Amino acid sequence: xxxxxxxxxxxxxxxxxxxxxxxxxxxxxxxxxxxxxxxxxxxxxxxxxxxxxxxxxxxxxxxxxxxxxxxxxxxxxxxxxxxxxxxxxxxxxxxxxxxxxxxxxxxxxxxxxxxxxxxxxxxxxxxxxxxxxxxxxxxxxxxxxxxxxxxxxxxxxxxxxxxxxxxxxxxxxxxxxxxxxxxxxxxxxxxxxxxxxxxxxxxxxxxxxxxxxxxxxxxxxxxxxxxxxxxxxxxxxxxxxxxxxxxxxx
Numbered sequence: 001x002x003x004x005x006x007x008x009x010x011x012x013x014x015x016x017x018x019x020x021x022x023x024x025x026x027x028x029x030x031x032x033x034x035x036x037x038x039x040x041x042x043x044x045x046x047x048x049x050x051x052x053x054x055x056x057x058x059x060x061x062x063x064x065x066x067x068x069x070x071x072x073x074x075x076x077x078x079x080x081x082x083x084x085x086x087x088x089x090x091x092x093x094x095x096x097x098x099x100x101x102x103x104x105x106x107x108x109x110x111x112x113x114x115x116x117x118x119x120x121x122x123x124x125x126x127x128x129x130x131x132x133x134x135x136x137x138x139x140x141x142x143x144x145x146x147x148x149x150x151x152x153x154x155x156x157x158x159x160x161x162x163x164x165x166x167x168x169x170x171x172x173x174x175x176x177x178x179x180x181x182x183x184x185x186x187x188x189x190x191x192x193x194x195x196x197x198x199x200x201x202x203x204x205x206x207x208x209x210x211x212x213x214x215x216x217x218x219x220x221x222x223x224x225x226x227x228x229x230x231x232x233x234x235x236x237x238x239x240x241x242x243x244x245x246x247x248x249x250x
Contacts, residue, residue, distance in 0.1 A: 006234045009036035013133075014087035014231065015078065015126065016040055017065065020047035022191035023141055024091030026220035027227045032057055034228060039078055039085070041065075042092070065092050065118040075125035084133035085126050087231045090119050090140040093159075097152040108155045115159035120166060127179055135178040137231045140167060141223065142183040144246055160185075164242055171240030180239035182230050187246040189218045218247050 009031055016031075018024035020042035028038045028051065038058040040048055045062035052058045059082065063074055079085065093115045098107055119140060126132060145153055146160040164183055171181040188210050210217060226243055229235055 007034050007228060007232050009034045009087075009231070011035075011037075012086045013037045013039060013082050013084065014089065015085055016089045016091060017122065018042055018090070018092035018141075019060070020044040020051065022091070023186075023189060023220050023223045024089070025051060026224045027089050027091060028058070029055065030221070030224040031228055031231065036087070037082065039082060041074075065114050065122070068113065068118050068121050071118065071121045072125045075122070075128070075131055078126075079131045085131060086133040086136050088123065088126055088136075088138045089227055089231070090122065090138070092118070093141065095153075095156045098155065099152045100154060103154055108158070111155035111159050112162070115156070116162045116166075119163060123170060123181075127174060127177070132177075132179065135236070136180070137235070138170075138179065138181045139227050139230045140181075140183040141227075142185045142242060144185050144187045144244065146185055146242075167242075168240045175239060180230075180235070182235075182238060182240070183242045184223060184226055184230070185242050185244045185246075186218055186223055189220060189223060191220060212250075214247060216247060218245055 014031055014036045016024055016028040016038055019028045019040035024042070028040050032038045032055045036057065038055065040052060040058060040060040041063050042048055043062060043064050048060035048062060052060050061074060061078065094111055096111065123138060127136070140163055142164050143156070143160045145157040146164050149157065167181045167183055174181060222245060226245060230238065230243070
């Protein structure tokens with residue numbers, strides 16, 4: 001396959017979290033076809049083994065991002081194993097539904113720990129001088145929930161809003177090191193998470209929301225293409241921003 005020069009990730013080590021399924025898996029597989037050496041991070045080791053067996057340039061680390069205090073050790077191990085890192089995609093996340101009257105502090109913290117706190121710690125650790133290669137690009141998978149309210153999504157929306165707000169600050173801090181930080185805000189994407197949501201929660205609400213997506217359901221590949229663009233030299237002057245992929249849902 002011929003690769004556009006600006007999308008050639010040959011000799012680039014790129015970390016993808018949440019890589020065992022859904023958007024994360026699609027991104028990992030796509031950038032691998034562009035030459036990247038992909039470091040897949042997720043909890044499901046069985047799924048990671050299967051995915052890496054089908055990719056030419058990859059290795060995986062079975063890791064629970066709830067263990068925030070162990071992320072620094074993970075970053076050092078990855079660097080020692082594969083070399084310096086030139087890109088990160090943070091696609092790990094959980095999206096439990098819980099209305100306000102049932103939302104306890106521990107429920108909120110469960111979501112924030114994976115969706116936000118682990119993200120900040122991972123970025124902190126992987127952007128250390130001895131671990132990162134510059135120029136570097138960081139892409140976080142956020143959500144339209146960051147700015148669009150929905151019932152029972154308080155914790156999830158708060159975590160994504162926190163991610164996007166923090167990114168603008170991190171981008172300012174890391175710009176002098178030639179490290180860019182951006183996020184992607186998708187609406188409904190065709191993943192197992194959405195299928196599970198439709199089965200267990202309010203399918204009428206989901207159907208109505210999807211009807212607002214004039215261009216139809218978003219495919220994981222749509223997110224992968226955008227992530228690759230933000231990781232690449234095609235977006236060297238883009239930092240501290242978000243790209244909305246809503247299929248027309250405003």
